[in-house]
Amino acid sequence: MNTSPTKIAIVGAGKGGIALLELLHQIPDVEIVGIADKDPTAPGLKRARDLNVQVAERVQDLIQNHGVNLIMDVTGDPSMGPLIHATKRPGSEVLSGAATRLLWNLVQHQSKLEAELFQADKLAGLGSFAAGIAHDINNPLQLILGLAENLTDEQDLDVVHEQARDITEAVKRTSALCRDLTSYARRDGAGEVVPVNLNMKMDEALKIARYAVTLQDITVVKHYAEAATVIGNPDELLHVFVNLITNAVQAITKRGTLTLQTTVGPDGGVSASVSDTGCGIPKESFSKIFEPLYTTKPPGKGTGLGLYNVMSVISKMEGHICVESDVGVGTTFRIEFPQVQPTMPCAPL
């Protein structure tokens, strides 16, 4: 089998070109030599620069590059095929027309499946939070009911006013809770990539993941570094932290400490970690925890998709995730994000 990497030239930087960039740059044995488009404002060219993929000014320059052994034409332009065939080096193959459309469909299908897995995991997670959510809604309802019953025969007008205000506050608290949950459930994970403050994301995730707590007495410790900001999809990062924090609190059976930490290294590298003092992961399971459908939780508590999705999001961001764990002592998941490289606005050279 030929193990030398496939060296690809992408022709066309529209939707198809972007999809190929996103998919191919993650595959180890594939090298994207460059991308070209007749239109210098094509959106895929900007994405290519973000991914450090070379942008060729002319299609001909790119396909004649000596390294290229596969040319993928995703322009949909009928005149492009003859141009490529006329100018390409002998020995490089061309994928165009129906073949690239099929590939494009496969990519679309793959990303749709991933989005569905992501959403399925999120909704299953919400299911396992049901008891915690019910608890947090039933408490203010008890207050509202108790006060309303009292108001039916309360004579002291000051007390009536005070209790009416208490009812209003309790209703507001409950509706805020419902708002947080529905917006978390509805997020589609297809949002934009923007600067995300990890400290705020961890706090937001904690608000949701605490519904996984039933009877445990958990002390939360936060060590946040200032300016712990990464470039990423805020919804996906929220889900990553909800997953990690949920796992952490579920690992604690009675009492324990949950530690949330962010660091910014001297080189600007940002990391985030979630630690618990729970049951720990046996060494022999380390290789399996990121596999899809692997779970040690009882039915209804886990889908086996949580860490798989965490890994997918972090890999897509070109970050690393590592785990340290000792049975009976606890577990730490640590994510290292790539250094933030501020995208410079296009300025004249």
Next chain:
Amino acid sequence: MGEFKSGFFMSESACNGRVLVVDDEPDIRKVVRMTLQKAGYEVIEAENGEKAIEAINTGENRLLLDVLVCDIRMPKINGVEAIAYFQQEWPRVPIIVLTGFPDTDMATTFLRSGVVDYLVKPVEGEKLRTAVARAMEQRELARL
């Protein structure tokens, strides 16, 4: 913040019994207190299992506590642990669970262990007072 009201200040006729309400939310303790005081019960409060255990071991509560109304999810010592302690050390004090968890498994386990009632919030005042009245009867029987 345990609040130990002395029976000293209660008129004899008003006190139909002394109830210890354990819940980590002050708002809940407040409405349960209001609800039970309407039926003439004296209410003392504790904010978690640890304070509840302290409360029953304080002063005249050892002798005069009639009924425990206890939440489940609380910091420090939770309801499950506190109830186990009361059942062990004070088996004659009837227990009512008042919780936000609509968990049938947990309810079954508690009822089998001998708690008088498992009430899921929100509970109407009348239902809570009836449950406490029933527990009071059980307490009277235990005294015989």
